[in-house]
Amino acid sequence: MxxxxxxxxxxxxxxxxxxxxxxxxxxxxxxxxxxxxxxxxxxxxxxxxxxxxxxxxxxxxxxxxxxGHSHPELAQAAYSQMQRLETYHTFARFTNDQAQALGERLASISPIERSKVILNSGGSDAIDVACKLARRHWQREGRPSKQLILSREFAYHGLHAYGTSIAGLEFNREGYGTESLVPETARVPVHDADALERIIHEIGADTIAAIVTEPVQGTGGVNPPAPGYLDKLQRLARENDILIILDEVITGFGRTGTMFAAERYQVDPDIVTFAKGVTSGYAPLGGILISPRLWEPFYRDSPDTPVFRHGSTYGGHATSAAVALAHLDLLERExxxxxxxxxxxxxxxxxxxxxxxxxxxxxxxxxxxxxxxxxxxxxxxxxxxxxxxxxxxxxxxxxxxxxxxxxxxxxxxxxxxxxxxxxxxxxxxxxxx
Incomplete structure (x- = not known):
């Protein structure tokens, strides 16, 4: 040689x-x-x-x-908001009126009843906070072994650390020295619910925090769910105490003909991630919708109530929120x-x-x-x-x-x-x- x-x-x-x-x-x-x-x-x-x-x-x-592009109504919403207040953070006692208003609006159309909202800057941010919250939930519940995040073959969930780690597109995980940047992850076949059940059994449900899935895979090749797949996924998740994170970054706000694809495919998720369609891209904005099961323990009036240590400078950006509110009005009116x-x-x-x-x-x-x-x-x-x-x-x-x-x-x-x-x-x- x-x-x-x-x-x-x-x-x-x-x-x-x-x-x-x-x-x-x-x-x-x-x-x-x-x-x-x-x-x-x-x-x-x-x-x-x-x-x-x-x-x-x-x-x-x-x-x-x-x-579409260059809609004057959305440009005006951003301009008018910036003249009043470009933004202010939402940490601790502080918030801003537009972020609050958007939170209420999103909760009112959410596929999750009584949902709370965390706002950030985009879809990759949303996946990161969703996976962190899923793991934080089980730690708080006293079940520390439930750490692993399942995702599907061909899945794309952005390219932050968690999105890279749970990618079902192998090339997006390669080249960083380990099989997964966050080690507690695993992939399941794209349409095979029986294989999902087998893998849950092999890995052990007591180690699995959540399964993340796009209702319709986008970057993976535009793959709608196989008949019955999401129904069985949901049943397996409930039987095995696994949280469902529904990635609606692409499908949210009408892309599949309903406000959220959760409605079209009758999925009852614990967390929904969103971005893109919330503003039609006119301002960077994303976030998650959170079920009462996850948020209520952090809202109890007690000195022992835990803190979810998450936040970002532009989470709840006032101008982005104002654009989102105008955009949701436009979707409805038109x-x-x-x-x-x-x-x-x-x-x-x-x-x-x-x-x-x-x-x-x-x-x-x-x-x-x-x-x-x-x-x-x-x-x-x-x-x-x-x-x-x-x-x-x-x-x-x-x-x-x-x-x-x-x-x-x-x-x-x-x-x-x-x-x-x-x-x-x-x-x-x-x-x-």
Missing amino acids: SNTDLHPPTTATAPLVDGPALWPAQAHTPSVLGRQLVIERGEGSYIHTTDGRRLFDGTAGLWHANV QLIPRVRELETVLDQQLSALAERNSAVQDVRVAGLLGGVTLNENLSAERVADEIIELGFISRPLRGNTLQISPPFIISNDELIAFVNAIDEAITTEMTR
Whole structure:
């Protein structure tokens, strides 16, 4: 064996590809530098790039631009709030009126009765606090062995320490020196409830604090739950005293045709995480909704009542909260969630027809205004997504050689049909190369 075999060349010997100072997120950097689309403005369902392109935003940014871009009402809400108070923290005796108002509003629409709310800056923050609260609950209950967090194969729960640790996408956990940044985690198969039951038995329910699941997996390939899966997951959790953390960062606030997917799939969670759709991305905001089982012990009027040591500078940010309140008004007034249910029918019909006529389409999946188009392995979803951009539309390659469909709720029927037709054309173009 040569020295070269023992010590293979590293990227340090490869030519350096320099570029802008801003490090691209989730990217093989040399593959995107020089090809980046620089977005300078948006209007409704469209975005504009600095090189003059007008593109239909078929992914609503990263699943969040539900009411479209540059809505003047939401811009005005932020402007008006900043003129009064940009923000003030919510630690101890202090709070601010907008954070309080948003807390009440969220509790009133929560799928959890009598829920309390913790606010923070986004979905990854929400997952961190949800997992911490689950473990804190069992410690307070005097059951210290219940520490492990279960999650599903192909799951994506952000990229903070806990989100990285419970990721069901292996590549998001690799390269940090251990199998999981937080060691007390384990994965279960994506759709197999019998395997879930077996794993709970093997690991031991007395060691498991919670199971985290997206009702519909997003980044994992747009995977709606298999029939009966969430019902059995819920039954197993209750029988084994395991908390249910429902990750609604993508699905919350209407994406599946109900305010929360918990309603659509009849899940009764202990904690719901949310972000993205609470403001349609107009301000960074996320948080969790918490069941009485978890919050009541921290609210008892006693010197022995414990403290949940969690908080962040921008948790309850007044301007973000004001934008969220205006956004929730907009969703209701414009009846955008019922509109999602109408659009689901159109999307389902269009993708079913696409799968029938295009042999390169292996599978299609729809849940509300979430769609996934899985391509045969001889095609690259990444290259097809690039071709879709050339046709004036944005999709995104996901795990499993899948194309993402998650446009704004304001999309017209004709625009949705045109988007699916562009996907069809791009696939056909790529097949002929």
